[in-house]
Amino acid sequence: MSGRVAPVPETGSGAAASGAGAGKRAVPAWRRSLRPYLLIVPALLLTGGILHPFGLGLYYTVFDFAASTPRPDMVGVDNYRRIFTQPAFWDSARVTVAYALGAAAVETVLGVTVALLLHRASFVGRVLEKILILPLMIAPVIAAIMWKLMLQPSVGVVNHLLEPFGLGGVQWTDTPTGALLSSIAVDVWIYTPFVAILALAGLRSLPASPFEAAAVDGAGWWFTFRRLTLPMLWPYVLVAVIFRFMDSLKVFDIIYALTEGGPGDSTMVLQIRAYLEAIRFQRYSFGISYMVVLWAVVYLVTMVLVRYLGRVQNRAAEVPG
DSSP, rough: OOSSSOOOOOHHHHHHHHHHHHOOOOOOOOHHHHHHHHTHHHHHHHHHHHHHHHHHHHTTTBBOBBBBBBSSSTTTTHHHHHTTTTTHHHHHHHHHHHHHHHHHHHHHHHHHHHHHHHTTTOOOHHHHHHHHTGGGGSSSSHHHHHHHHOOTTOOOOHHHHHHHTTTTOSSSSSSHHHHHHHHHHHHHHHHHHHHHHHHHHHHHOOOSSHHHHHTTTTHHHHHHHIIHHHHHHHHHHHHHHHHHHHHTTTOOHHHHOOOOOOOOTTTHHHHHHHIIIIIIIIOHHHHHHHHHHHHHHHHHHHHHHHHHHHHHHHHHHHOOO
16 A cells, blocks of 8 residues: 555635636726726716706806896896895895794704603603604695694684684784794794704713713702703704704795795795796896805805804813713
8 A cells, every 4th residue: 555645636616716716807907997986977977967057047147137138138246236235135134034043943942852851761752753753754835835724814723722712813924923933833843853853863872971970979950961961962953953044044935835925025035035036027147146145145154053063063072971
């Protein structure tokens, strides 16, 4: 019997790997270098789809496009000069700011309050958490029409429910103050759940150790809320405030469906005035100029709030965990 070992034929995974490697085609270098650029094509297309209409709108504002001027002339910044010299613009700006501040403030307070109540683990809280998102599932224009019917002075259900308390017959949308407050109330009804959901998510992400230490030291609820909960929760709340304030500055559907900017000009926000100028009165360049001014205001306000959010996040990170 010989001491030599017969060689084992090359089979199995090694042979398969070598065969697979031999069968693969090498990817050319130019294709590998082109791949990153192909991956950003969707983003470039999306950016172009956004910037092209915006740039075209800016282009239209330096002309006097209108139904009465089939051959528009270049007017430069004359459309903007006319806007800032009209009292109607400043009235609409005042209404827009009042609406945005009122809606954002009420939604923030109510949203945080609802989030604090739902944060307590209970069966009722879990059920209410599911019901909370129902207003967000309704289109704002449909919700506004629904509330317009309920706020009717004679046949509306709201006055019918308030009549036993001596508050029936209120002209909710027929007076300047009532129309503005009713519009804010509808906005609050729709979007308070949005703030509550963000605040609730923030509450559930807070670290438990600071609250356990405060409980051991005998800190009360108000002290814990003021010194721990609110500073750490404030970045989440501020995100909701930024979204809601920015969205309220450019509101259109709720107010137009509820009051159409009336009575008079009491709810004539900048969005509705731009719509009337561009569509109803067919002064296209002038209406687009209104929207450009509104865009600039929203952009500047958002930049200020985002910078403040960064500082708040840095301060919240310094709270001991």
